[in-house]
Amino acid sequence: MTSNASLVRRLLLVCVAMFGFGFAMVPLYDVFCRITGINGKTEGVAAAQPAGVDLSREVSVEFLARSDAGMPWTFVPLTERVRIHPGDLQIVEFEVANRSGEALVATAVPSVSPGEAARYFKKIECFCFEEQALAAGETRSMPVQFYIDPALPERFRNMTLSYRLYKSAHTASR
Secondary structure (H helix, E strand, O other): OHHHHHHHHHHHHHHHHHHHHHHHHHHHHHHHHHHHOHHHOOOOOOOOOOOOOOOOOOEEEEEEEEEOOOOOEEEEEOOOEEEEOOOOOEEEEEEEEEOOOOOEEEEEEEEEEOHHHHHHEEEEEEHHHOOEEEOOOOEEEEEEEEEEOOOOOOOOOEEEEEEEEEEOOOOOOO
16 A cells, blocks of 8 residues: 555656646747747847948848737738848838727737848847737837848848737736
8 A cells, every 4th residue: 555655646746747847848948949049039138239231242031920819900011021231220110900899918929030040130129029008999000120130141041020919918008
């Protein structure tokens, strides 16, 4: 009987440890992606101004926007594509509209493709740095100011910046 109780305790401990490991994997993976630039993660803080502009080449940047399923917002880039010199500051705008009858708060999660190039995409100002609250029926233009680091390897000539809006757990206080 004592061996059965000991076995049950060990199995419960293994279950708790497995649950804890699984729970910790999401934030650990997120940190790993932000450090290495894998999976298109970009930094969640403002970058410093670029040091210089590389006029010898251009990079094409495409913009995409989506709202999570069931999110009653429309979300679109006002510019579909730009061609910029690495190091040159650029501002593009996205438009978001709350089509619901209530105030809502959303979080925008950015992703850059190809993933290896994400570390060279530097945002100075971005609506993704904080949650966005919109009143019922409100429409807003949201800018992103960025540059491509001149250290971007020559093989990268095209990049895509995409955002996905997720409904936040917070409620709007408007």
